[in-house]
Amino acid sequence: MIQLKVNGVDRSFDGDPEMPLLWYLRDQLGLVGTKYGCGVALCGACTVHQNGEAIRSCVSPVKAAAGKEVLTIEGLGENGLHPVQKAWMAHNVPQCGYCQAGQIMQAVALLKSKPHPTDRDIDDVMAGNICRCGTYQRIRAAIKSAAEVNS
Amino acid sequence: MSRIENVSRRGFLQGVVSAGAFVLGVHLAPESLWAETTGSADPLNVTAFHPSLFVGLEPDGTVLMVAARSEMGTGSRTSLPMIIADEMEADWGRVRIVQALGDAKYGDQSTDGSHSVRSFFGVMRESGATARTMLVQAAAQQWNVPASECEASLHTVVHRASGRTAGYGSLAAAAAALPVPAKETLKFKPQSQWRYIGKDASNYDLESIVTGKPLYGMDAHVDGMLYAAIEHPPVLGGKVVSCDDREALKVAGVRQTVAIDPFKPPHHFQPLGGVAVIADSTWAAFQGRQKLKITWDNGPNAAYDSDAFRKQLEETTRKPCKVALSRGDVDAEFAKGGKIVEAEYYVPHLAHASMEPPVAVANYRDGKVEAWAPTQDPQATQETVGSVLGIPKENVTCHVTLLGGAFGRKSKPDYIAEAAVLSKKTGRPVKVVWTREDDIKFCYYHSVAAMYMKAALGADGMPTAWLQRSAFPPIGSTFALNTIYGDGGELGMGWTDIPFAVPNLRAENGPANAHVRIGWFRSVANIYHGFAVQSFAGELAHAAGRDPLDYLLALLGPDRIIAKNDLPKDYDNMGGAYEDYPIDTARLRRVTEKAAEQAGWGKRKLGPGEGMGVAVHRSFLTYVASVVQVQMSDKGKVRIGRVDTAVDAGLLINPDNVRNQFEGAAVFGTSLALCSEITATGGVINQSNFQDYRLCRINEVPAEIHVHLIESNAPPAGVGEPGVPPFAPALCNAIFAASGKRIRELPLTRSGLA
Numbered sequence: 001m002i003q004l005k006v007n008g009v010d011r012s013f014d015g016d017p018e019m020p021l022l023w024y025l026r027d028q029l030g031l032v033g034t035k036y037g038c039g040v041a042l043c044g045a046c047t048v049h050q051n052g053e054a055i056r057s058c059v060s061p062v063k064a065a066a067g068k069e070v071l072t073i074e075g076l077g078e079n080g081l082h083p084v085q086k087a088w089m090a091h092n093v094p095q096c097g098y099c100q101a102g103q104i105m106q107a108v109a110l111l112k113s114k115p116h117p118t119d120r121d122i123d124d125v126m127a128g129n130i131c132r133c134g135t136y137q138r139i140r141a142a143i144k145s146a147a148e149v150n151s
Numbered sequence: 152m153s154r155i156e157n158v159s160r161r162g163f164l165q166g167v168v169s170a171g172a173f174v175l176g177v178h179l180a181p182e183s184l185w186a187e188t189t190g191s192a193d194p195l196n197v198t199a200f201h202p203s204l205f206v207g208l209e210p211d212g213t214v215l216m217v218a219a220r221s222e223m224g225t226g227s228r229t230s231l232p233m234i235i236a237d238e239m240e241a242d243w244g245r246v247r248i249v250q251a252l253g254d255a256k257y258g259d260q261s262t263d264g265s266h267s268v269r270s271f272f273g274v275m276r277e278s279g280a281t282a283r284t285m286l287v288q289a290a291a292q293q294w295n296v297p298a299s300e301c302e303a304s305l306h307t308v309v310h311r312a313s314g315r316t317a318g319y320g321s322l323a324a325a326a327a328a329l330p331v332p333a334k335e336t337l338k339f340k341p342q343s344q345w346r347y348i349g350k351d352a353s354n355y356d357l358e359s360i361v362t363g364k365p366l367y368g369m370d371a372h373v374d375g376m377l378y379a380a381i382e383h384p385p386v387l388g389g390k391v392v393s394c395d396d397r398e399a400l401k402v403a404g405v406r407q408t409v410a411i412d413p414f415k416p417p418h419h420f421q422p423l424g425g426v427a428v429i430a431d432s433t434w435a436a437f438q439g440r441q442k443l444k445i446t447w448d449n450g451p452n453a454a455y456d457s458d459a460f461r462k463q464l465e466e467t468t469r470k471p472c473k474v475a476l477s478r479g480d481v482d483a484e485f486a487k488g489g490k491i492v493e494a495e496y497y498v499p500h501l502a503h504a505s506m507e508p509p510v511a512v513a514n515y516r517d518g519k520v521e522a523w524a525p526t527q528d529p530q531a532t533q534e535t536v537g538s539v540l541g542i543p544k545e546n547v548t549c550h551v552t553l554l555g556g557a558f559g560r561k562s563k564p565d566y567i568a569e570a571a572v573l574s575k576k577t578g579r580p581v582k583v584v585w586t587r588e589d590d591i592k593f594c595y596y597h598s599v600a601a602m603y604m605k606a607a608l609g610a611d612g613m614p615t616a617w618l619q620r621s622a623f624p625p626i627g628s629t630f631a632l633n634t635i636y637g638d639g640g641e642l643g644m645g646w647t648d649i650p651f652a653v654p655n656l657r658a659e660n661g662p663a664n665a666h667v668r669i670g671w672f673r674s675v676a677n678i679y680h681g682f683a684v685q686s687f688a689g690e691l692a693h694a695a696g697r698d699p700l701d702y703l704l705a706l707l708g709p710d711r712i713i714a715k716n717d718l719p720k721d722y723d724n725m726g727g728a729y730e731d732y733p734i735d736t737a738r739l740r741r742v743t744e745k746a747a748e749q750a751g752w753g754k755r756k757l758g759p760g761e762g763m764g765v766a767v768h769r770s771f772l773t774y775v776a777s778v779v780q781v782q783m784s785d786k787g788k789v790r791i792g793r794v795d796t797a798v799d800a801g802l803l804i805n806p807d808n809v810r811n812q813f814e815g816a817a818v819f820g821t822s823l824a825l826c827s828e829i830t831a832t833g834g835v836i837n838q839s840n841f842q843d844y845r846l847c848r849i850n851e852v853p854a855e856i857h858v859h860l861i862e863s864n865a866p867p868a869g870v871g872e873p874g875v876p877p878f879a880p881a882l883c884n885a886i887f888a889a890s891g892k893r894i895r896e897l898p899l900t901r902s903g904l905a
Contacts, residue, residue, distance in 0.1 A: 016403060016434070023434040027378070032370040033363020035555070036433075037506050038587040042841040045506055073363030085361040092353050092807055095815055096224030097360035098367060098506040098555025123850035130841065132506050132556050133224045134818025135811065136849040137856050 004065045006031070007075025017063035021055075022046045024062045025072060033073035033101045037130070044129030047102040047109075048072045054109035056128075073101035076108065084108050087146035095133035103129045107143050115150040117143065153274040154178040155281045155334075158205075159327030167249060168207045168215055173285070173323040175331070177204040177278050204257070206235055206278050208286075212306060212320030214241045217249050219257035220267045221527045222356070223505075223557035224815075225871035226808035227267035229355040231275055233804055234268075237347040238279025238340060240303040241319070248355055253529020253549035261528040263562050263671060264725055265771035265869025268804055272867050280337045282326075289325035290317045305346075342864070351807035356553065366553040368525030369584070371512040376580035377406065379573050380436035382443050383425040383593050384413065386834035387667050388450035394426050398442035404435025408443070409576045411569060417632050418668055420535040422569045423593060429577055433584050449834055455666035457499070457599070457830035457837075464601035464663055465495060468620040472661035473636055476647040476719050479655030484616030490608040492694045494687055497896040498679040500829035501597035502844060503672055507555020508590040513570035514580035519546040524567045525554035532564040536571045547571075558819075559671035563595050563629075591844045592836045595670025596829055598623040602683035606653075612695025613705060617653045619687075621646060621680060622661035624669050635662035637676065639721025645680030645768060645876060647719050650736050651688075652708025667831060673819060674875040677770040682897065685766035685880030689887060699884060700747050700765050707767075710737035725771055731866050732772045738799050742776040742861060743767045745797035749859050750778035757889075758782075761792075764884025766877040771869030773800040774861075777817070777881040779853070783890050789904045791821065791853040791882065796874060798858060801865035809870045813858040816874025822847040824879040825905040826898050845900075 002013045006029060013024060020039075025031040025048070034057060037045030041056035048057045049071040050064075076082045081089070084107050094100045103126070110117055110125040117125070122140055131139065158176040168174060207215035216235060222228035228248060236243050251257055283303045290308035291298040294315055301310050306319045342349075359366055384390060396408040406429050413424030426443055430436035485491065511524035513536070520540065526532050529549035537544035554561055570583040585593075600623035606614040625641060627634035637660050639647075647658050672678075692702035713734040715722075724732060747753075747765060757763065760783040767776040780793045794817050803809050826845035830837045838844040883894040886904065899905035 015432075019432070019434045023432055027432045027434070030372070031363075032365045032372075035367075035507070036369060036584070037508075038841055039437075040587075040840055040842075043506065043587075073361075077362060081358075081362070088361045089353065089357050092351075092357065092811065094224075094354060094357065094360045095226070095811060096222075096506070096554060096556040097354075097356065098369075100360055101363045104361060127848040127850045130506065130846050130848060132504060132558075132819075132846060134815030134852070136818060136852050137814050138811070139849065 002062055002066045004067065005069045007072060013062055018061045020058050021048070021060050021062050021065055021070065022057040025057065031072050031074050035098055035101060037099065043099070044106055045099045045102040047105040047129065049105060049109060052112065054106050073105060076104070082108065083149045084111065084146045087142040090145060091138045091142040093135050093138040093142050095135055099129060099131045103131065103139055107139070107146070110143065111146060111150065116147050153277060155278060155331050157327065157329065157331050169209060171210045171324050173208040173327040175206045175278060175282055177274055204274070204278065206239070206282050208282065208319055208323045208326070210320050210323045212245055212318055214239070214246045215249060216246060217251050219251040219260055221262040221551050221554055223262065223527060223554035223561065225812060226354065226805060229352060230268055230804040230808060231271055232355070233347040233352055234272060234275035235279040237345055238276045239282045240305060242306040243347060245306060250551050253533050253551065255530060260530050261562065263527055263559060265871040265873065266726065268867045269727065269772065269869060276339060277334065277337065280339055281331060284332050284337060285326045285329050286319055286322050288329055289322040293317065293325060348804055349806065352805045367507055367555045368510045368523065368552040369507050369555060371523035371552055371582065373512055373514055373523070373580040376512060376582050377429050377431065377577060378433045378436045379427045379429050379570070379581050379583045380440040380586070381411065381425050381427045381569060381583065381589070382440055382445060383423045383589065384447055386449040387418070387452045388416070390424065390448045390450060391426060392446040392448050395444040396426070398444070399428055399439040402435055402439040402442060404431040405439035406430060407577070409573055411572055417630055419630055420531060420563045420565050420568065421539060422565055422572060427573050429573065429581065436584070437586065452666040453834040455831045455834040457832070460599065461497060461601065464599070464622045467622040467661035467663065468495070468601050468603035472620045472622065472659035474657060475642045475660050476656070476658040478717065481616045481618050481655045481657045484607055484655045487607070490694065491605065492608065492691055493605045494690055494895060496602040496604070496683040496686060498600050498682055499897065500599045500667070501672055501823055501827055502591050502594040502829050503558040503560035504590060504844060504846060505556025505558055505560060508587055509561070509566035509585040510583065511567040511570040512580060512582045513567065513574045515540070515571060515574040518542055520571045520574070521548045522567050522571060523550040523552060524564070525552050525557065525561055526564055526567060527554065527557050527562040528564065531562070532567050535564045535568050539568045540571055540575060558673040560595060563670055587841070588839045591838050591840060595629065595668040597672030597678070598625070598669050600679035602679060604683055604687040606687070606691055608691065608695055612697055614653045614691060616655040617651065618657050619646070619683065620659040620661055621683070622663045623679065624663045624665035626669050626671060628665035628669055635664055636660055639719060640723050641676040642719070643722045643724070644676035644770060645684060646676070647722055648734060648769070649684055650713060650734055650739055650769065651706040666834065674770060674872040677768060677876040678823065681766070681768040681876035682880050685768065685877060686883055686895065689764065689880070689884035690893065693887070698753070700743070700752050703765060703767065704740060704743060707736045707739050710740060727772045732868065734769060738774040739767050739769060742774045742797040742799050745859055745861065746776040746778045746795045749797065749857060750780065750793070750795040752778060760889055762885045762887070762889025764881045764886070764888055766881035766884060768876040770873040770876055773798065773868040773870065773873040775873050775877050777877040779878070779881040779885045781882065781885040781889050787904065789886055789899060793855040793857065794853045794878070795857045795859065797861060798874070799861040799863055800868045800870050800873070801863050802867045803860060804867065806860055809860060810858045812870045813874040814856045817856045817878055818847060818852045820875050820878025821852050824882050824897055824899060825851065826900050828898050828900070
């Protein structure tokens with residue numbers, strides 16, 4: 001039995017411990033904001049936080065989350081929208097929107113470690129998240145706007 | 152034609168609106184289809200009236216609009232209702248959008264060809280104006296004053312003289328009892344009073360998207376559903392010889408395996424066939440599938456090899472092909488000798504790779520199917536599911552979710568038919584989830600294409616004769632066996648509509664057989680045709696010793712409308728009436744000049760290894776020019792510093808959405824120019840996931856994308872697709888300017904530049 005916390009709620013899981021966290025979140029908990037995009041950590045659509053760090057939930061087994069706190073897009077703005085979500089809205093970032101939960105979770109992690117990221121910092125950290133619609137320029141602008149809120 | 156009716160009392164939106172609501176229904180089908188869709192030859196037979204579009208007003212003031220077209224990220228689910236709301240004087244904050252089911256009563260729901268706004272702009276305005284006029288009449292009647300003394304303003308009707316006001320909601324019941332005013336009596340708002348049209352608006356679903364709400368097909372859930380992963384035949388047309396599923400069935404959570412029949416040619420939108428693993432979770436289905444041991448008969452396409460096929464296409468275009476357009480006498484001009492320039496271009500297969508792979512939930516029960524899916528075409532879904540299961544299409548209900556990207560892939564509902572087949576065979580609702588590998592390996596691919604170009608240059612360096620030949624497996628091969636030539640639609644995409652003022656010009660198309668499924672891909676044939684034509688223009692400028700921008704403008708020639716008679720008879724202009732949407736070279740010139748001016752063409756000092764390139768292309772009735780600036784690194788790799796894209800798409804509904812689309816098109820264009828490529832060996836697709844089917848990431852795309860929108864009151868045109876075609880040739884022209892290296896094949900990874 002694996003014990004973990006998801007968005008502040010205690011959970012226990014007795015299924016296949018090798019199952020990627022992504023499918024536990026989506027199929028078992030119904031937290032479908034976290035997306036499947038590639039299954040091999042190449043696109044970032046499945047990004048969630050595990051003990052505050054951005055991870056690719058499509059390749060991280062549930063057992064690796066034992067005793068840890070997992071945060072998904074659904075838990076991000078518990079008390080109203082997170083500043084990064086607000087910045088995403090202010091810049092009207094999404095087109096289809098499918099990758100954006102992963103982008104936002106990655107951006108939140110970036111701003112936590114680097115409150116005022118340079119373009120290079122943004123490139124380095126966000127290069128793991130693909131957006132096929134091509135909203136990168138707005139993603140960059142939204143991250144910079146959210147960083148301003150930090151100052 | 153369109154007809155607007157007051158259907159408040161007729162229960163069309165039962166369960167969606169309350170009993171006291173005011174509801175207008177709009178019939179959109181053209182008169183010629185009237186009898187077919189209504190069962191009555193008489194367009195005035197109101198009893199046969201089947202509305203295509205609804206505008207509802209609740210007594211609480213909520214305005215309800217039904218979106219009949221699919222939202223895949225191009226913004227029409229927001230921009231179409233904006234048009235109604237504006238003309239209705241509705242408060243946008245009180246508009247609620249409901250997604251329509253697939254149903255022939257909505258007219259054509261196939262969301263493709265970048266035409267949602269263009270095709271529905273007029274009727275959306277009419278609907279809004281009709282609702283507004285009736286609300287004003289309702290208020291005037293209540294106050295016993297002439298309607299002419301009242302006006303609508305932001306969800307309220309005002310009587311100017313007395314200052315009385317009535318909210319829209321309070322007028323719903325009264326308006327519901329009024330007749331619809333005749334179309335000729337409608338007064339439209341002057342453009343100066345437009346409240347939403349032409350103003351930046353956020354995506355209607357924006358907050359739901361950034362908070363991770365269940366919106367997409369991947370998020371669809373039906374109680375009791377099982378999950379399926381399907382092992383498809385690795386080669387198109389392949390069949391299962393034998394399947395050993397013993398190990399698969401040992402995987403915890405796996406319930407059974409189910410064989411899916413191979414398609415009957417032509418493949419159309421039928422399932423590919425194969426073996427499905429049915430399980431209690433997506434993960435268990437994926438795991439079980441990996442344990443299947445299948446022996447395949449690879450069938451008739453097992454010899455398909457991309458390198459050999461390229462040679463075949465190139466051989467084809469080196470010889471005379473079928474003439475699609477001819478003016479003057481190209482051969483006589485070539486025979487005169489002079490300066491001859493020849494070049495060959497090549498663009499590979501591409502896969503759409505929307506971030507959401509194909510996915511669908513279907514529930515078969517008692518001869519009926521209910522499906523939930525991200526589809527661009529819910530009516531094709533009804534037809535395909537109906538035909539595969541042998542049930543009437545009316546027995547198929549298709550709920551359209553938001554689409555996590557589509558780019559043409561989700562016009563083909565094969566994956567939804569798979570879910571329906573599996574639901575019927577298992578007796579349970581089934582969710583089919585394609586892996587990324589399935590998506591890359593079993594796409595309806597963008598066609599591979601080879602182009603041969605030849606021109607004779609006169610004393611002034613301008614071409615006196617121009618010959619172009621293309622060969623590509625056509626999209627028609629998906630629908631009819633032995634289709635080997637492009638149709639008028641494909642050839643009208645940047646080939647027979649070439650806008651250059653060259654006296655002798657011939658466009659040809661050669662035969663090519665398809666060995667994979669071929670389908671529509673964002674911008675379609677414009678990609679390869681535009682690449683060849685606009686690259687060749689750059690090559691001729693160099694041969695003539697002229698500035699590429701000046702030369703391109705000279706090729707466009709004097710401002711003029713290209714006469715319809717100068718185009719092939721089967722030129723379809725994307726369904727746009729030629730009188731409304733003629734090819735106007737002045738608009739091509741203006742976007743070219745605008746992009747060049749904004750990029751600082753000829754003014755900006757370029758350093759060593761830097762270069763600028765230009766290209767212009769009209770597609771989906773929209774005029775787009777791109778100027779790309781590059782820098783070559785010491786290692787000979789290209790870095791794209793900036794792109795300036797100028798766009799004339801006629802009247803714009805939501806400019807910020809248009810900017811977003813063209814920013815995205817530059818990124819989409821960068822991927823296909825730099826690194827995306829699908830190839831086959833032995834009929835099997837070589838790529839499988841993002842490590843080998845590469846899409847550009849944030850650190851690889853142009854550092855700056857500047858979109859310049861031309862203000863225009865011309866009829867609205869497409870915005871989803873037309874940004875893509877000019878990007879790659881502008882980039883390759885820039886690389887030539889920067890390095891002297893002429894790129895004639897995509898992607899650039901083939902030339903070692905990316």
